[in-house]
Amino acid sequence: MAIATYTYESTWRESRKVNWCVDDLIGPDKSMDFSRLFLPDSLVRAADSGYLDLEQQLILNHIRANSYLHLFILVEAFIIPMVVDQVKQMGYGNIFATQALLGFAEEEGKHIYLFQQFMAALERGFHHHCHCVGPVEDIAREIGAYPPLSVLLLTLQFEWTTQIHYLESIRHRQDHLDPCFCDLLKYHWLEEAQHTKLDTLMAYGLVERMSADDVDAGLEGYFELVHKLEQTLMAQAKLDVLTLTEVLASASTPASCQILSKDQQQRLYASQAQAYRWAFLCTGVGHPNFLQVLEHISPNAKERAIGLTKALSY
Numbered sequence: 001m002a003i004a005t006y007t008y009e010s011t012w013r014e015s016r017k018v019n020w021c022v023d024d025l026i027g028p029d030k031s032m033d034f035s036r037l038f039l040p041d042s043l044v045r046a047a048d049s050g051y052l053d054l055e056q057q058l059i060l061n062h063i064r065a066n067s068y069l070h071l072f073i074l075v076e077a078f079i080i081p082m083v084v085d086q087v088k089q090m091g092y093g094n095i096f097a098t099q100a101l102l103g104f105a106e107e108e109g110k111h112i113y114l115f116q117q118f119m120a121a122l123e124r125g126f127h128h129h130c131h132c133v134g135p136v137e138d139i140a141r142e143i144g145a146y147p148p149l150s151v152l153l154l155t156l157q158f159e160w161t162t163q164i165h166y167l168e169s170i171r172h173r174q175d176h177l178d179p180c181f182c183d184l185l186k187y188h189w190l191e192e193a194q195h196t197k198l199d200t201l202m203a204y205g206l207v208e209r210m211s212a213d214d215v216d217a218g219l220e221g222y223f224e225l226v227h228k229l230e231q232t233l234m235a236q237a238k239l240d241v242l243t244l245t246e247v248l249a250s251a252s253t254p255a256s257c258q259i260l261s262k263d264q265q266q267r268l269y270a271s272q273a274q275a276y277r278w279a280f281l282c283t284g285v286g287h288p289n290f291l292q293v294l295e296h297i298s299p300n301a302k303e304r305a306i307g308l309t310k311a312l313s314y
């Protein structure tokens with residue numbers, strides 16, 4: 001088993017240097033600019049359907065941003081109980097681990113509040129109800145019922161995903177992205193960067209205490225969870241198309257009003273499904289640092305993840 005170059009103590013000390021609060025990112029003095037894209041287009045691929053004009057692509061981008069916030073609330077909702085359970089299992093033998101993990105859980109709670117505040121601001125400015133998968137608690141509970149190693153790996157995958165989302169926002173800053181949403185992606189990643197280390201330490205520690213059969217079951221559970229998440233994302237993609245269809249049909253001016261045909265909705269769903277798979281699954285499952293952790297646990301799991309990333313990229 002490879003040993004990480006960091007420890008619970010060094011990660012805990014490092015995490016104390018990152019210190020921001022939700023009010024710094026969104027509030028009365030910091031509002032979102034609805035004339036701009038919220039998410040980098042590489043995550044949304046609004047033009048891929050081939051028939052949305054620029055105004056319609058902007059609306060789709062805002063719908064996708066709302067779904068982004070909702071989906072990350074869902075992700076945080078299954079992470080918090082997993083981390084708290086790990087604290088209970090580990091006890092207080094390493095007090096730096098205890099402090100680091102409690103800080104980790106507290107930060108995920110802060111992230112839920114961050115996403116909720118952005119969702120509230122988006123709802124105020126968007127003027128339309130956006131459909132979302134749920135209830136979040138039920139989906140999170142189903143995921144949390146999997147073996148701890150499975151949930152830990154899914155968590156680690158999503159943490160590396162947030163790095164790619166932040167990097168995409170840097171790469172596309174010239175596309176006039178909303179500065180508030182760019183800050184959300186940046187400051188979320190800054191704390192997730194510490195979480196990647198804590199999750200890696202937890203995963204290595206967990207595997208050392210597990211039998212080979214239990215490790216195999218944990219890995220199998222992880223791959224099942226990826227497929228479960230894929231189904232959730234596809235359901236969200238369908239709901240995004242429904243929201244866009246409703247928004248365009250209710251547009252106040254004849255110029256912006258458009259009734260999407262069934263065929264157009266189907267094509268839009270197909271392109272959005274692909275965009276979701278890349279943005280939420282391929283970026284994490286195929287992330288080199290995530291693959292490295294998988295390789296330390298099981299070289300076969302790494303190969304399977306590489307194959308899965310290719311299959312999801314189609």
Ligand SMILES: [Fe+2]
Pocket residue numbers: 076107108111188192
């Ligand atoms: Fe988070």
Ligand SMILES: [Fe+2]
Pocket residue numbers: 079108159191192195
């Ligand atoms: Fe996290």
